[in-house]
Amino acid sequence: MARDFMGVGLGLRRAHLEALAQRRDHGVPFWETCPENLIGDGGRQHRHACAILERDPVLTHGLAISLGGFDPWDEDYLKELDRFLVRMGTPWHSEHLCFTSVAGSSLHELLPLPFTREAVRHTVQRTRELQARLPVPLILENITYYAELGQPEMDEGAFITEVLEGAEVGWLLDENNVYVNSLNFGFDPRRWLESMPLHRVHQLHIAGHQKFGALTVDTHGAAVIDPVIELMQWVLTRIGRPVPVLLERDNHVPELDELLAERDRIQDAYDAVLALPVRS
């Protein structure tokens, strides 16, 4: 585990770039940034983002690589990504365990893979291919899903586990996604997590969600609720290591001080857990 990456970081978003570029006393131990938003971009906001990322520790998190899809790799983009990851000095790079494009058409949504043996084999192969093209270890994030695509041959937990184990990669555990899935599909998130390969967790994501009718959606557009923070504490205790946690906020982004205060609240919860005896 890279030494700099502990505590609760923040996703770097356009709304606060200018203020953060001029502010070193933000207290954020690291930032997470999406390469797709920076590669090939330019202008004032881009310069602010680069200034922050060159000054402070950074983790990278991809949004659009269709890991479980069938489209050929965008080799030009992957070359740019390679250079970007080296330049950022990130210890790992994360992508989502999903598909995002079909027949060259980018859908800009994290779409669920079917929980089938064929999907495991395909995604393991694609993950290995992608890992071979990256200069740092690849880790995969579990997504929220709102429907199973086709007749499942296993449950979500088994699917994630088989891909992570098969591809021999680390896990970016988005515990808000687990919580949201538990609401939509009616299961106990702690019991679900107990059966998962927590030794593979490199990083956590935490975020807010919102309910729309019968469906709870991972919007990243609200404050993190206490049960999700408590689940983070439960996970950290269970893991027994101080893995970095990243607070995601993409919609209804509050003023910077309010966002920093929310990060502080989660950092306090993180620190409180790390003061507890660690499981052997």
Added chain:
Amino acid sequence: MAGPRLLELQRTLADLILEGEDAADPERLAARHGLEGADQEAIRRASQGLLSYRELARLSLLEPIADMFPVTLALLDAAGARAECLDAFLQARRVNSPHYRDIAPAFLGWLVETGWGQATWPFLSELAHFELLEVLVARYPDGPAGAALRRQPLDADGLVLDPATRLVAYGHAVHRATEEAPIPRAESTYLLAFRDARGDCQVLELSDATAALLSQAATRPIAEVARELGLQDLEATRALLTDLRERGALAGFRSLN
């Protein structure tokens, strides 16, 4: 099935997201993709959840268009044509880039290449282009500094536009269109869009002669072009060009030899 089961399942969900309302039936799409009974049944059971992906992905794809093209969409709204236009765009599957910021340019590219709506609104693609122009200029990728350029023009020099600067010509005064009055007057319009010192996009309306000067004096001597265009006061022309350099529109001046 035309392809592996996994691929056909993915095609089914992509079609569910991108096809028109009439085709957005998960079970029918599953059958169309040759999925077998168990998958068809599972998709029927999960219809509501799968349809939520239609809503979420379409929101994601259309949000940058709503943000970037408020006047164009106000025009379409006035004619009740917004949904038809955006449906046609999504069905054309022209969003091919992993960069979210490329969705709006993809929409503009689709408008220009297909000519959608041009018969009714001959200015439509110009209007959309102008709405995107500011962002394209503001976010133009920064490159390495070029060769040393002169800060003041000599008569025999050519001018060099800043790489982010765009000199555009429209047949309509699209820069004066607003959400309240989105139909621009037909008139030749020349605009210079450039980044100022702070990095914000500024847009200047140009006379025909100034537009021609900026276009032609990139490869021919400034004084020669000015004379041809009837710009008799060369000192005033030099002052104009120096001012444009100071404001950020021009990178500078270079010898053409």
